[in-house]
Amino acid sequence: MKVTFLGTGTSQGIPVIGSSHPVCLSTNPKDKRLRVSVMIEWKSYTFVIDCGPDFRQQMLRANCTKIDGIIFTHEHADHTAGLDDIRPFVHRQGDIPIYAHERVIGELEKRFDYIFETENRYPGAPSVIKNRITNNPFEIGEMLVQPVNGIHYNLQVFGYRFQDFAYLTDMNSIADEEMSKLQNLDVLVINALRVTSHPSHFNLDEALDIIDELKPKRAYLTHISHHLGFHDEVQQNLPKNVYLAYDNLQITI
């Protein structure tokens, strides 16, 4: 399985528009972060988790020519706002499968009503196949995927486990019974927004505590704010086998 970090930034991305914060002014490519998303490839399959406002740029940057589906974690705009840009894939492949909690599909239907319209559709409008995700494992591309529930302030969010790889973003707490779904991982990706605490995201210490509890072989931090600091400086102070993800990073599991 190959995972490409398409974006590793928090909701505004880094640099933030108009910001003179030193991290936003950094010339290190690792300090430039599009909105959070990953592409996961195995066998001949390519799936993307979330589809934020940078989706078009991310697909171009990754030279992605085909997707087998988009799996959503939750409905916030930084995870969904790029859905219109699936059009080139729809034109080549037909309707694109989407996978999400029923509530998230409902939100997408409100925001992108023309995509879900069944009568008098605008020619050229994107089209999708809806797949509702519950707490139960679901099969995509000959693989069973285990949803993992997290809390994002007051919102339920799905993380996903693909065999020995798990991807968690936009969480600030995980119940014990959900933690039990995350044992014996090769790779855990988890959100770590910044150093100080935040009501809807793990901060660095909270993410490191979860990594310490789950003990994956390797862990990568994502959904990063400029307030976390410069990539290279933060990386130097992380425990062994914990890495700050950065855009375009590829890992093999």
Ligand SMILES: [Zn+2]
């Ligand atoms: Zn969110």
